[in-house]
Amino acid sequence: MPLVVQVIPRLNSNGGTERGVVDIARGLKAAGWGSVVVSAGGPLVTNLERHKIQHITLPVDSKNPIIIQANIFRLTKVIRQLNADIIHVRSRAPAWSARTAAKRTNIPFLTTVQGIYNSSTMLKRRYNSIMTSGDLVITNSNFTAKHIMNVYGADPARIRIVHRGVDLSIFNPSAVTSARMVNLAERWRLPDGVSVVMLPGRLTRWKGHELLINAIAKIDRSDICCVFVGENTDHVSYQKTLENKINELKLNTTIRLVGGADDMPAAYMLADVVVNTSIRPEAFGRVLAEAESMGRPVVAADHGGAKETVISGKTGWLFKPGDVNSLTDALNQALNLSNESRDILAKNSMFHIKQNFSLEKMIESTINVYKELLED
Structure with a gap:
């Protein structure tokens, strides 16, 4: 051979x-x-x-x-x-x-x-x-x-x-035990009864964390928790910039930086919405495909590879890149899904990834x- x-x-x-x-x-x-x-x-x-x-x-x-x-x-x-x-x-x-x-x-x-x-x-x-x-x-x-x-x-x-x-034997909702999810939720100190908005990605400026902070500030509800999952690979000053912005907008109890995660399937299962706010187009966007394979609603900037992995309105939402109002609207739609609509979206997402990615x-x-x- x-x-x-x-x-x-x-x-x-x-x-x-x-x-x-x-x-x-x-x-x-x-x-x-x-x-x-x-x-x-x-x-x-x-x-x-x-x-x-x-x-x-x-x-x-x-x-x-x-x-x-x-x-x-x-x-x-x-x-x-x-x-x-x-x-x-x-x-x-x-x-x-x-x-x-x-x-x-x-x-x-x-x-x-x-x-x-x-x-x-x-x-x-x-x-x-x-x-x-x-x-x-x-x-x-x-x-x-x-x-x-x-x-x-x-x-x-x-x-x-x-x-x-995407390795569907790993990124599979049925493969994630409740113990793994509880362990991660405790480590991140996630409050009970809140909707979790998650942005997985290195702490670097082009990932668009500041855009998401501004969008969270515009969402008129107190039952959400936003989690930035990723190591700081940029200068320490960027993390400080994010922390200052969070303090300035009085979002200390809403947004938290939790560092990297060694169990991303469990992390996705804790999320009600997984977000990609990249300022620059990403060539593919592995996070979105992984999240969809776990049946999670996704919200992504409408450019780059996201236009191929996300079917807007069916597996998630695409927003105008860099536009805080467009992002806020997409987040509100995802957070306000009924249980029935969420189940339908999850099935669509998992089928889409299995067939294509x-x-x-x-x-x-x-x-x-x-x-x-x-x-x-």
């Missing part, structure tokens, strides 16, 4: 891209394909080893031009020793090495674009353009596909859209791209 080498800078446990590499590696093995991952290491290596998938440690996380050049020889050696059939890259620095290695060994070079890169200068656009030079290019949404066509002139005939998949569908679609490359 064919052997695929996936290359990624590091296998950190908190990234969607990294988890996607592991998911595809496991899917390839289950389908009887050969599967090897090359990275500079990270916590998810143990996950690969647990499933008896080979990992090769190389400094492919480096942006140093000398190391990138040396990685050409390292990857060429790996391809030849493994007799690999495809090299699949998901990041820019290793892509510059892998493309030349693929040419030297005469195997297909596949890239996956899963984000919107900073393209403010000609030099940045040149650096980013390596990701659109694959024999085929996978994108995680129609939005990302249009972006690389418009910004980098990517050939639409070479683009294949494979949406990020499951992990199984992502693996199957990716393997079909591999097959297409080998047929050519």
